[in-house]
Amino acid sequence: MPQTHLIAANWKMNGVKASLPIARTIAEQSRGLQARVALFPPATLLPLMADVLQGTDIVLGGQDCHHADSGAYTGDISAPMLKDAGASMVILGHSERRHGHLEPCALVARKSLAALRAGLEPIICIGETLDQRQAGLTIPVLSRQLADSVTSDLKGQAFHVSYEPVWAIGTGLVASDAQILEAFALIREHLDKHFGTNAPQVLYGGSVKASNAAHLLALEGVGGALVGGASLTVEDFMPIIRAAD
Numbered sequence: 001m002p003q004t005h006l007i008a009a010n011w012k013m014n015g016v017k018a019s020l021p022i023a024r025t026i027a028e029q030s031r032g033l034q035a036r037v038a039l040f041p042p043a044t045l046l047p048l049m050a051d052v053l054q055g056t057d058i059v060l061g062g063q064d065c066h067h068a069d070s071g072a073y074t075g076d077i078s079a080p081m082l083k084d085a086g087a088s089m090v091i092l093g094h095s096e097r098r099h100g101h102l103e104p105c106a107l108v109a110r111k112s113l114a115a116l117r118a119g120l121e122p123i124i125c126i127g128e129t130l131d132q133r134q135a136g137l138t139i140p141v142l143s144r145q146l147a148d149s150v151t152s153d154l155k156g157q158a159f160h161v162s163y164e165p166v167w168a169i170g171t172g173l174v175a176s177d178a179q180i181l182e183a184f185a186l187i188r189e190h191l192d193k194h195f196g197t198n199a200p201q202v203l204y205g206g207s208v209k210a211s212n213a214a215h216l217l218a219l220e221g222v223g224g225a226l227v228g229g230a231s232l233t234v235e236d237f238m239p240i241i242r243a244a245d
């Protein structure tokens, strides 16, 4: 039986209380559709959005978490705090964290364990930069990210991996079918080797939108999409959710 697609909305640093009706409408319009839909609003909106989404099938998640459960880490948010705020998933290792906040793979791995301790399902992102791709380093870069941030400590746990070429995020550029299939084959090999039959779902992220979603989701092995810009409005996001049907 084909796996249900996971369609994840990464709102990044966008959204205030006035944005809550977007979540409500997405929940209403997603009722009866096949996809598993997850919204990742800024942390400030989590408890309010949890109220709005109560009784719906929409899953809520955080955009990052600290590796420690609590402590003297000014400005950070822990996995238990996300859980307490209504989240059941968390995005980790997003390129905007890896590059904007210089987060190494080992830290992403520690954060994943913190997420699992708190009962959150991590979506662990990996992806190469344009310079790395042009230098012919895509496969070694992805292999290192898989080895160091998707470690066998996750065995038996519920988690996902998202392939997000950094050059495709927010740029309007989409990886070609061949580029996606090559990356997915590598990811699958790593997951099959370390996680066997319980190998997790693999998503694609990078300028997914209404016009390309059905095509991308139909590619062999693509278990869903992580969507940034096109997840911010009902008009842009709903066609992507419907494309997973």
Ligand code: PEP
Pocket (backbone or CB within 6 Å): 010, 094, 164, 168, 169, 170, 171, 172, 205, 206, 207, 208, 226, 227, 228, 229, 230
């Ligand atoms: C993302 O933020 O993970 C992403 C893929 O963004 P966009 O869809 O805007 O490229």
